[in-house]
Amino acid sequence: MRSGGAAAVPVRRSERAEGGTTATELDREIGFERLYAEEYEPMIRLAWLMVHNDDDAAEVVHDSFAKVFERWDRLQAPGAYLRMAVVNGCRDRRRRSLFRSRVPLPRPGDVTLEVDDMLALLDALPPRRRDALVLRFYLGLSEAEIAETLGVRPGTVKSLVHRGLADLAVVLKGSRTTDRGSSTQDGEGR
Amino acid sequence: MTNEPADHGGGDDLARHLSDRLQQRASAAPIPSDGRARISKRVDQRRRHATYRNAGLGGAAITLLAVVVLGASLVRPEESQDVLTDSLSGSTSSVTTTSLPALTVGPDTTPPGTTPGSSTTAVATTQTTAPSVPPTTASPPTHILDFDAPGLPWLVIEDGRVLSSRTGAAGELAGVSAGWVSDDWQVTVIRRFTDAVLMFESFEPDDTMRAIGGGRYLKVTPENDGWSVLVYEPVTGGTGYTTTASDGGFHVSGTDADLAADLVTGVMADESDIPATLQAGTRTLRLVTPASRSAYIGEGEGWALTYQGPVVGSSIEVAVERAGQFGWRGEAVRVLCFGGPTNVTSAMIGGRSAWVTDVATADGSPSSAIIWEPNGEAVVVIHASGIDAASLVPMVQNRLHRVDEATWRELVALTAP
Numbered sequence: 001m002r003s004g005g006a007a008a009v010p011v012r013r014s015e016r017a018e019g020g021t022t023a024t025e026l027d028r029e030i031g032f033e034r035l036y037a038e039e040y041e042p043m044i045r046l047a048w049l050m051v052h053n054d055d056d057a058a059e060v061v062h063d064s065f066a067k068v069f070e071r072w073d074r075l076q077a078p079g080a081y082l083r084m085a086v087v088n089g090c091r092d093r094r095r096r097s098l099f100r101s102r103v104p105l106p107r108p109g110d111v112t113l114e115v116d117d118m119l120a121l122l123d124a125l126p127p128r129r130r131d132a133l134v135l136r137f138y139l140g141l142s143e144a145e146i147a148e149t150l151g152v153r154p155g156t157v158k159s160l161v162h163r164g165l166a167d168l169a170v171v172l173k174g175s176r177t178t179d180r181g182s183s184t185q186d187g188e189g190r
Numbered sequence: 191m192t193n194e195p196a197d198h199g200g201g202d203d204l205a206r207h208l209s210d211r212l213q214q215r216a217s218a219a220p221i222p223s224d225g226r227a228r229i230s231k232r233v234d235q236r237r238r239h240a241t242y243r244n245a246g247l248g249g250a251a252i253t254l255l256a257v258v259v260l261g262a263s264l265v266r267p268e269e270s271q272d273v274l275t276d277s278l279s280g281s282t283s284s285v286t287t288t289s290l291p292a293l294t295v296g297p298d299t300t301p302p303g304t305t306p307g308s309s310t311t312a313v314a315t316t317q318t319t320a321p322s323v324p325p326t327t328a329s330p331p332t333h334i335l336d337f338d339a340p341g342l343p344w345l346v347i348e349d350g351r352v353l354s355s356r357t358g359a360a361g362e363l364a365g366v367s368a369g370w371v372s373d374d375w376q377v378t379v380i381r382r383f384t385d386a387v388l389m390f391e392s393f394e395p396d397d398t399m400r401a402i403g404g405g406r407y408l409k410v411t412p413e414n415d416g417w418s419v420l421v422y423e424p425v426t427g428g429t430g431y432t433t434t435a436s437d438g439g440f441h442v443s444g445t446d447a448d449l450a451a452d453l454v455t456g457v458m459a460d461e462s463d464i465p466a467t468l469q470a471g472t473r474t475l476r477l478v479t480p481a482s483r484s485a486y487i488g489e490g491e492g493w494a495l496t497y498q499g500p501v502v503g504s505s506i507e508v509a510v511e512r513a514g515q516f517g518w519r520g521e522a523v524r525v526l527c528f529g530g531p532t533n534v535t536s537a538m539i540g541g542r543s544a545w546v547t548d549v550a551t552a553d554g555s556p557s558s559a560i561i562w563e564p565n566g567e568a569v570v571v572i573h574a575s576g577i578d579a580a581s582l583v584p585m586v587q588n589r590l591h592r593v594d595e596a597t598w599r600e601l602v603a604l605t606a607p
Contacts, residue, residue, distance in 0.1 A: 048219035066232035
């Protein structure tokens with residue numbers, strides 16, 4: 001599931017392949033094709049998780065691939081760059097539409113859990129905590145990888161993940177307390 | 191790495207449940223079947239755009255970057271202040287260009303044909319990892335100044351000398367502040383106080399405070415048409431909390447308490463060895479270095495104008511740099527031009543005195559700047575790439591009168607010492 005940096009294809013700058021295409025261009029296209037095959041769907045799913053919108057997710061991912069293609073020769077880890085581009089693109093999209101309308105995290109006991117409440121609660125988290133949790137628990141990235149993707153220190157990632165989980169736990173616990181007997185105690189009962 | 195989450199303090203069950211939910215949700219995501227075609231189209235579009243820009247077809251691409259820098263060492267004659275006052279009060283008859291203080295122009299420190307990245311001393315103090323890239327591969331700025339848009343979009347950043355509302359001292363607060371521009375161009379300025387008052391208090395964090403990690407909390411209270419945001423952290427070995435000089439406090443103009451806390455959180459969380467970054471839409475504002483007098487604004491994937499004072503009595507040094515999507519670290523960083531302006535003249539633009547200058551560029555392409563001095567200690571810069579000053583001035587003159595007065599007043603108010 002995770003997109004841990006696809007290896008860059010070796011580049012030979014002075015050779016020219018048949019048909020006027022340089023070896024560099026050929027290598028880039030082969031490498032890019034490989035990256036596309038491996039990462040297109042995972043990135044669409046990641047973007048979709050982050051922006052909850054089909055069109056926006058596709059736009060972000062397509063733009064991100066285009067950026068990777070443009071920079072291919074300079075990228076050490078195209079997969080990691082792609083991931084960062086997708087995350088940043090999603091964050092930008094979200095900011096444009098949701099920054100001022102973000103729903104605050106419910107207080108403990110204020111919620112009754114529905115089928116997708118876990119994800120609804122996730123959406124209510126501060127953006128960086130939410131992003132950290134998605135990268136950690138969807139893509140399964142390490143703290144170092146998340147730090148690179150979000151552009152923060154590993155220690156910050158640890159804090160973001162810890163506090164994000166703690167926020168969820170508090171709300172879920174409050175729900176269990178006020179919703180005794182409900183089949184939704186674990187957030188997935190319905 | 192595996193997909194099995196570690197226990198981060200929230201419990202393995204919760205983490206596993208969250209992971210399951212995310213996987214389940216993600217599996218429902220629709221996968222566009224035309225991905226290859228759409229990516230190819232985007233790549234082609236970018237290539238065409240690059241070709242267009244490099245060829246200079248269809249007129250110059252103009253960037254608009256407005257920078258407000260408050261410098262403690264900047265001094266401005268009273269008559270220049272009068273220009274502003276008169277202008278704001280609706281009187282323009284007394285405005286003359288002769289009220290501008292003389293500007294001594296420093297030499298161009300970037301010889302033509304050289305790569306400036308290795309010798310940009312002033313920039314290097316804050317951009318320690320910026321590699322130099324041959325200017326022949328450079329693209330022009332990406333922020334298009336739309337002269338038909340309603341109002342000029344100001345981006346604001348300041349470096350400040352402000353009055354301490356807590357100590358009452360007219361302090362030399364060498365804090366760096368940042369601006370934030372919402373998508374509707376509302377300008378919010380975040381001003382950092384580095385003379386934070388030490389306050390030892392015993393308290394229990396409550397719902398009104400925001401935890402920001404590391405045992406620290408933000409306390410947001412209304413202050414001066416904005417918000418005071420104080421940072422509290424536990425006193426080592428004690429039971430109280432203190433605001434610290436390292437983190438200081440913040441004043442955030444306008445906006446609401448929640449967004450004010452968001453912005454300050456963003457500033458603090460990203461603050462390490464790289465500048466803090468705030469983003470709004472496609473715009474990014476960065477703090478360069480705490481306690482530095484430098485200021486920076488730019489775009490996440492665009493270009494930036496860095497201004498480093500002082501202005502009056504010395505030279506103007508500007509650098510146009512490319513900000514990579516992931517900050518200044520990495521291959522995307524380059525320095526386009528660096529050096530003092532090649533000439534500076536004064537002019538009346540928008541009813542206000544301004545300096546106009548052509549900015550030296552390493553590759554010889556035209557680049558210019560119009561600089562206003564709203565209140566004697568601030569500088570507002572419009573930088574235009576791809577056009578010389580002689581061409582830029584009439585464009586801005588024709589446009590600037592349409593800047594709404596409220597925007598200008600806000601700008602001036604924000605920069606008031």
